[in-house]
Amino acid sequence: MELLGLTTLALVVSVTCLSLLSVWMKMSTGGRLPPGPTPLPIIGNILQLNLKNIPASLSKLAQEYGPVYTLYFGSWPTVVLHGYDAVKEALLNQGDEFLERGPLPVIADNQKGCGLIFSKGERWKLLRRFSLMTLRNFGMGKRSLEERVQEEARCLVEELQKTEAQPFDPTFILACAPCNVICSILFNDRFQYNDKTFLNLMDLLNKNFHQLNSIWCQEKHNLKSDFDLENLASCGSNLFTAGTETTSTTLRFGLLLLLKYPEVQAKVQEELDRVIGRHQAPSMKDKMRLPYTDAVLHEIQRYITLLPSSLPHAVVRDTKFRHYVIPKGTAVFPLLSSILLDQKEFPNPEKFDPGHFLDKNGCFKKTDYFVPFSLGKRSCLGESLARMELFLFFTTILQKFSLKSLVEPRDLDIKPVATGFINLPPPYKLCLVPR
Incomplete structure (x- = not known):
């Protein structure tokens, strides 16, 4: 028994020494990393993080170690960027150096480096160009796309009217609308919300990009090409997932905030009635005439900080x-929440206040600190579509209900x-009363 105890102790000491040596080698080889909390063997700095609120933990560490510091997840270092200046300097001023995608183990096994969001190097550049070209060919940035979103907004209202002012959970319906916009763009068709094919698509997004077979049939014999089935299916899955979940979650969170603050809802509806009326469909040209509504949409996105740490x-x-x-290869976390919740730019940032985006005359106020879509070349590819969907869906719902x-x-x-990784609203039910 005594020999077993000594063996166990020796094993623990050996593992500890090897872990410390591994960390030291990473810290001393190839660069001089920013300072940070001392990591423990094997687990790194995980005990210094509140796993229920990681962004808050990262901001707290920034108070001690500054806006650029190193944190260890296990034995692997990650550089955390806190605040607008540090994030801008990295992602904009030195964007080409910080262009790689960092590891995200929960997704890595599924994506395998394929697709648009999680690919790297030349593959990412090629797929990004391809995706931009494809989206533009199908209407991105054109009036035809706005018409598609307006049509879906009308269909969304029709579906919401079926609730007959009874309590319901808006999660599913609000997810269907932006998903149908992507379907309309890529497949030139939309689906009824109870359509079995559409329901399967909602559940199996990553298996339904086969309609672009004609694109990779030029390439199937090129063994070095990135236009293979797995890569383009992942790319399509990324477009669906990013284009559906982020927008629907923002809408769902936004409606919850308006339930919490009915005075904000009343001011938005007063502005909509005065500028557009209750019968004319909202359009993007109305946005300039709706400063308070625009401010509310921006404040929703700022307040919820949907992706607090961005993607690594x-x-x-x-x-x-x-x-x-x-x-080379070191992971970097640009902490978007540290910008969206900046106290100097947004006084009382923990408070939901559309005044954060209004000047003293009630006009909409722009700010460089509005970064829910991140910054630089790896910022959200569908930002313009997301902004359009949020505005048209939001205004159409509040115009009618x-x-x-x-x-x-x-x-x-x-x-x-x-x-x-992502902020999700708590589940809730509401009633939509026709106006």
């Missing part, structure tokens, strides 16, 4: 950044159910 980046080569040298909470507004919980 990585440096493509040994990179000099400020006073440090970040080794008043939102009614099932409980007193003060009793509504608006705290996200998860604060890590």
